[in-house]
Amino acid sequence: MGGKETEFVKGLWVCNGxxxxxxxxxxxxxxxxxxxxxxxVGGLIALANFKLMQRAIVKTLRPHVRKGLAMSSMLLKYYLRFAATVLVLGVLVSQNMVEPVGLLLGLSVVVITITTWGVISVRKLG
Incomplete structure (x- = not known):
């Protein structure tokens, strides 16, 4: 990633935190x-999934990587991670280990960050 992209991602991670x-x-x-x-728990799951997705995308977009194979691999990993996340969330909620509303709020960390980041960026432009 170049300078602007790296700064953007670092800023996004600070905002996530x-x-x-x-x-x-x-x-x-x-x-x-x-x-x-x-x-x-929800926040940590969301941040871990976001980090893993970031790594997968960067790896897939490297110039020397065969795009078709890399994309298939990335999608397979995404679906496996999604299934694992659903399984973990199902266990947490079904066993009453966490409160579902709190879990949902924690899972929303990245969504809140990206939405806030977008609103701030649009305000700067306009």
Whole structure:
């Protein structure tokens, strides 16, 4: 990745960290322990999946990689990771290990970050 892309990704990760910390702090202050645990677990799952996807995309877009094979491999890994995530989430919720609302909020860390990042970028342009 070039300079601008690297800075963008670093900024996105800082924003992810800030959003995660704010959501977790809010859950610790105003929510139950189960809710805070849900936010923590959901946020960590979302951030781990985001990081793994980032690595897979960068690896796939390298110039010397055969695109068809690399894309197939990336998609297979994506679906396997998705299935594993669904399985883990199913166990967490079905066994009442975490509060579903807290878990959903934690899983939303990356979505909140990208949405906020987009709104800020549009405001800067306009």
């Amino acid at each position: 800030v959003v995660f910390a704010l959501l977790l702090a809010g859950a610790l202050i105003w929510g139950s322990k189960s809710s805070a645990l849900g936010v923590a």
